[in-house]
Amino acid sequence: MTERTASHLDDVVVPDHDDDFQEHSDAEALHGARNNRVIWLLLAATFVVFLNETIMGVAIPHLVDDLDITLSAAQWLTTAFMLTMAVVIPITGFLLQRFATRPMFIAAMSLFSSGTLIAALAPGFEVLLLARVVQATGTAIMMPLLMTTLMTLVLPSDRGRIMGRVSIVMSVAPAIGPTISGLILNFLSWRFMFWLVLPIALVMLVIGMRRVENVSETRVIPIDVFSIVLSAFGFGGLVYGLSLVGGAVSGTDAAAAPQMWIALAVGTLGVAAFIVRQLFLQRRDRALLDLRTFRTRNFSVSVGLMAVMMAALFGTIILLPVYLQDVLHLEPVYTGLLLLPGGLIMGLLGPTVGRLYDRVGPTPLLVPGSIVVSGVLWSLTLVTEQTSPWMLLAAHIALSAALAFMFTPLFTSALGSIEPRFYSHGSATVGTIQQVAGAAGTALFITVMTSRTASAATTGATAEVAAAAGIRSAFLVGAILSLVAIVGAFLVRRPADMMAGAHAEHGSDEATVA
Numbered sequence: 349m350t351e352r353t354a355s356h357l358d359d360v361v362v363p364d365h366d367d368d369f370q371e372h373s374d375a376e377a378l379h380g381a382r383n384n385r386v387i388w389l390l391l392a393a394t395f396v397v398f399l400n401e402t403i404m405g406v407a408i409p410h411l412v413d414d415l416d417i418t419l420s421a422a423q424w425l426t427t428a429f430m431l432t433m434a435v436v437i438p439i440t441g442f443l444l445q446r447f448a449t450r451p452m453f454i455a456a457m458s459l460f461s462s463g464t465l466i467a468a469l470a471p472g473f474e475v476l477l478l479a480r481v482v483q484a485t486g487t488a489i490m491m492p493l494l495m496t497t498l499m500t501l502v503l504p505s506d507r508g509r510i511m512g513r514v515s516i517v518m519s520v521a522p523a524i525g526p527t528i529s530g531l532i533l534n535f536l537s538w539r540f541m542f543w544l545v546l547p548i549a550l551v552m553l554v555i556g557m558r559r560v561e562n563v564s565e566t567r568v569i570p571i572d573v574f575s576i577v578l579s580a581f582g583f584g585g586l587v588y589g590l591s592l593v594g595g596a597v598s599g600t601d602a603a604a605a606p607q608m609w610i611a612l613a614v615g616t617l618g619v620a621a622f623i624v625r626q627l628f629l630q631r632r633d634r635a636l637l638d639l640r641t642f643r644t645r646n647f648s649v650s651v652g653l654m655a656v657m658m659a660a661l662f663g664t665i666i667l668l669p670v671y672l673q674d675v676l677h678l679e680p681v682y683t684g685l686l687l688l689p690g691g692l693i694m695g696l697l698g699p700t701v702g703r704l705y706d707r708v709g710p711t712p713l714l715v716p717g718s719i720v721v722s723g724v725l726w727s728l729t730l731v732t733e734q735t736s737p738w739m740l741l742a743a744h745i746a747l748s749a750a751l752a753f754m755f756t757p758l759f760t761s762a763l764g765s766i767e768p769r770f771y772s773h774g775s776a777t778v779g780t781i782q783q784v785a786g787a788a789g790t791a792l793f794i795t796v797m798t799s800r801t802a803s804a805a806t807t808g809a810t811a812e813v814a815a816a817a818g819i820r821s822a823f824l825v826g827a828i829l830s831l832v833a834i835v836g837a838f839l840v841r842r843p844a845d846m847m848a849g850a851h852a853e854h855g856s857d858e859a860t861v862a
Contacts, residue, residue, distance in 0.1 A: 383501045383502075385559055385560075385561075386449065386497060386501070386559075386560055386561060387497065387498060387501065387502075387510065389453075389552070389555060389556055389559055389560055390453070390490075390493065390494045390497055390560075391494065391513055391514070391516075391517055392552060393453070393456075393457055393490060393552045393556065394490045394491060394494050394514075394517045394521075395516075395517045395520075395521050396460075396521075396545065396548055396549055396552055397456075397457075397460050397483075397486060397487040397490050397549075398487070398490075398491075398517055398518065398521035399521040399524070399525050399528070399545070400460075400464070400483060400487070400525070400545055401429065401487060401521075401525065403525040403526070403528065403529045403541050403545075404425050404426055404429070404480075404529070404541075407529055407533060407538045407541060408422045408423065408425070408426075410533055410538045411425070411473075411476075411538060414537075414538065415472060415473045415476070417473050421473060422473075424477060425476065425477060425480050427588070427591050428477055428480050428481055428484070429480045429481070429483065429484040429487075430484075430587055430591070430783065430787065431484075431584050431587055431588055431591075432480075432481050432484035432485055432488065433484050433487065433488045433779075433783050434583040434584055434586070434587040434780065434783040434784065434787075435488075435579065435580045435583060435584045436484070436485050436488035436489065437488045437491075437492060437583075437776055437779040437780045437783065438579045438583060438622075438636065438637045438776055438777075438780050439576060439579060439636060439637075439776075440488065440489055440492040440493070440772070440775070440776045440779070441492070441635075441636065441637045441638065441772050441773040441775070441776035441777070442569070442571060442635075442636045442637070442772075443489070444492060444493060444496050444772035444775070444776075445567060445569065445772050445773075446567070446568070446569060446571070449493070449497060449560060449561070450556075450557075450560050450561060452489060452493050453493065453556045453560045454553070454556065454557055454560075455486075455489065456486045456487075456489035456490045456493060457486060457490075457549060457552055457553040457556060458486070458553060459482055459483070459485045459486030459489070460482075460483055460486030460487060460490075460549055461486075461546065461549040461550055461553055462482055463479045463480065463481070463482030463483030463484075463485070463486065464479070464483060464542045464545055464546045464549055465542075465546055466478065466479035466482060467479035467480065467483065467539075467542040468539050468542035468543045468546060479542075488779070491775075491779050492772065492775040492776045492779050494514065494517075495514070495759070495763060495771075495775035495778070495779075496771045496772045496775045498510055498511070498514070499763050499764070499768070499771040499774075499775070500768070500771060504764060504843065505706060506706065507706070507760050507764055508701075508702040508703065508704070508705030508706040508756065508757070508760050509699065509702040509703050509705075509706055510702065511698075511702050511705075511756050511759050511760045512698040512699040512700065512701055512702020512703065512705075512756050513698060513699055513702070514698070514756075514759065515694070515695060515697075515698030515701070515702070515752060515755055515756050515759075516695040516696070516698050516699070517695075518695070518755070520691060520692055520694075520695030520696070521695075524688065524691065524692070526684045526687075527684045527685065527688050528541075529541055530681050530684050532544065534681075569633070569634055570634065571636070572625070572629060572634060572635075572636055574625065575622065575625050575626065575629065575635075575636035575637075576636065578618050578621050578622040578625055579618075579622055579636065579637070580618075581614055581615070581617075581618035582615055582616075582617075582618025582619035582620075582621070582622045583615070583618070583619065583622075583780060583783070583784065584615070584618075585611045585612065585613075585614040585615025585616075585618055586611075586612065586615030586616070586618075586619060586784055586787070587615075587783060587784060587787045588611045588615070589607075589608050589609075589610075589611030589612035589614075589615050590612070590784075590787040590788055590790070590791040591787060591790075591791070592604045592607055592608035592611065593608060593791035593794060593795050622637075623639065626638065626639050627639060635773070637773055637776055637777060637780075638770055638773040639773075639777075640770060640773075641766045641770050641773055641774045641777055644765045644766050646761060646762070646765035646840065646841050646843060647762050647763075647765045647766050647774065649836060649839045649840055650758045650761045650762035650765070650840050651758075651762050651777065651778060651781055652836065653714075653754075653758055653833055653836040653837065653840065654755070654758045654759070654762065654778070654781065654782070654785070655781050655782075655784075655785035656785075656829060656830070656832055656833045656836070657721070657751060657754055657755065657758070657833060658781075658782050658785040658786050658789065659785045659786065659788055659789025659792065659826075659829070660721065660725065660789060660826050660829060660830060660833075661751060661786070661789070662785075662786035662787075662789040662790045663789040663790055663792060663793030663822065663826055664725075664728075664744075664747065664793075664823075664826070665687075666790050666793055666794060667793055667797065667819055667822055667823065668687060668740060668744060669683050669687070670797070670815070670819065671731065671740070671815070671816070671819050672686065672737065672740065674811075674812070674815050675733050675812050675815050675816050675819070676733075676735070676737055678737065686737060686740065686741050686744070687744055689741070689744075689745055689748075690741075690744040690745045690747065690748035690749075691748060693745055693748050693749055693752070694748040694749065694751055694752045695752075697749060697752035697753070698752060698756055701713060701752055701753055701756045701757070702756050702760075705756060705757050705760055709757075709841075709842040710757035710758070710760075710761045710840045710841070710842060711837070711838065711840065711841075713753045713754070713756075713757045714753070714754055714757055714758070714837035714838075714840055715834070715837045715838060716750075716753065717750045717751070717752075717753030717754040717837070718750075718754065718830070718833045718834045718836075718837040719834060720746060720747075720749070720750035720753075721747060721750045721751060721754070721830055721833065722827060722830035722831060722833065722834055723746075724743050724746050724747040724750065725747075725823055725826045725827035725830050726827045726830075727743060728743055728819075728820075728823040728826075728827075729820050729823045729824045729827055730820070731816060731819060731820060731823070732816050733810075733812040733813055733815075733816045754833075754837075757840070758840070759778065760843075761840050761841070761842065761843055762774065762778060763775065763778070764843035765843040789826075792822075792825060793822040793823075793825070793826065794822075796818070796821050796822040796824075796825050797818040797819055797821065797822040798818065799818070799821075800817055800818040800820075800821035800822070801814045801815055801817065801818030801819075802814075802818075803817075804817040804818065
């Protein structure tokens with residue numbers, strides 16, 4: 349080799365594959381850090397908005413006195429929030445496809461923060477009611493946004509672990525809401541329930557504006573206004589009608605019965621028309637809420653089982669405070685403290701259940717969970733006017749722990765079973781069914797309780813004995829319903845995409861070893 353040739357070869361630049369690999373690893377690390385930041389910000393923001401969902405219940409007696417309104421009017425502050433959630437959530441399936449992550453987050457937190465400020469400054473009931481509607485609009489966007497983002501960013505093999513963190517938001521925030529409200533009201537005005545939440549919401553909004561990045565793909569599709577109208581009448585009518593069942597059955601509200609039947613009729617017709625409209629629009633990929641998610645058997649079974657569990661949970665949440673206060677005559681503050689441990693345990697178990705789901709799948713978690721839920725509901729059919737509050741505490745903790753073993757696997761299995769292009773619609777569907785099932789469970793339990801209590805009172809039973817009889821009957825209905833959940837628990841399967849991800853990871857490991 350000549351000196352010139354050797355010199356020329358020295359000038360040749362050989363590609364450094366180690367540098368390319370390092371650049372790729374750095375890009376992946378940055379991408380992963382961005383995703384984690386977005387997920388944690390969404391989790392924190394969702395916790396804040398969900399905390400506010402249950403904070404008003406304890407404050408209703410204070411609002412009756414301070415605003416000089418009736419008890420039925422004050423209840424509208426909770427009913428309007430629930431109605432708005434039922435109307436807005438079905439629309440989020442479209443919104444999350446049309447708009448990117450960052451503007452949706454900003455819109456949700458801006459609405460929630462604005463509603464919180466209006467509520468804190470509200471001069472009267474009407475403005476406070478408007479504020480609750482604005483708050484609920486932001487809340488309704490946050491949960492589907494969180495779920496859709498998680499399904500988009502998280503690998504199938506890690507979804508159970510991340511969904512476990514979501515269960516903290518869903519369980520702990522509503523559980524501690526009444527307790528925080530009670531503590532605030534012991535020392536301060538009801539307005540401070542909003543003044544204390546407002547700075548937290550504003551901080552989350554500012555951080556989100558700076559840190560949340562667009563992680564979803566969007567597409568331009570026209571919105572179908574007729575579907576929005578049908579959704580509002582359908583889901584809003586159903587939830588409103590179900591919320592009137594208690595007053596109609598008990599006879600305490602003379603106008604409740606006709607309003608209930610009208611609302612339920614409008615709601616049923618509206619939902620039926622909404623479904624027909626979506627079936628027509630989804631042929632051209634223009635549906636407001638795409639129902640092709642239900643073509644996946646695992647999604648349908650998981651969502652159905654979730655509806656049963658949600659009905660049992662909301663029914664129990666309504667009955668236990670009634671029993672503790674009307675039968676055992678506990679003070680509201682003690683009632684809230686007695687129910688607090690269960691909610692905390694449900695949330696804190698979430699990450700553990702999520703990790704177990706990633707390892708063993710849904711069936712080993714759902715089957716024992718459904719059996720314990722059923723066992724607790726059957727045990728509650730034995731309560732009397734002399735049952736110890738500690739027995740109720742133990743039952744509520746066991747029920748909450750069992751539900752923790754069910755909600756995370758059901759959420760993960762349901763959404764993991766559908767095609768990625770339907771994630772936003774699947775998240776909106778799950779949120780909508782949660783609202784309707786919760787209202788239906790509350791209505792069912794209240795109807796049975798009220799009817800049986802009235803029947804027992806006619807036989808000469810004392811108020812406590814009659815109330816206990818009504819509550820036993822309501823729990824009996826819930827216990828019978830829970831048997832369906834045990835059967836359904838055997839039918840839920842690990843999503844196919846998770847299995848594929850596990851096989852791919854296993855194959856990659858083998859290749860590395862080779």
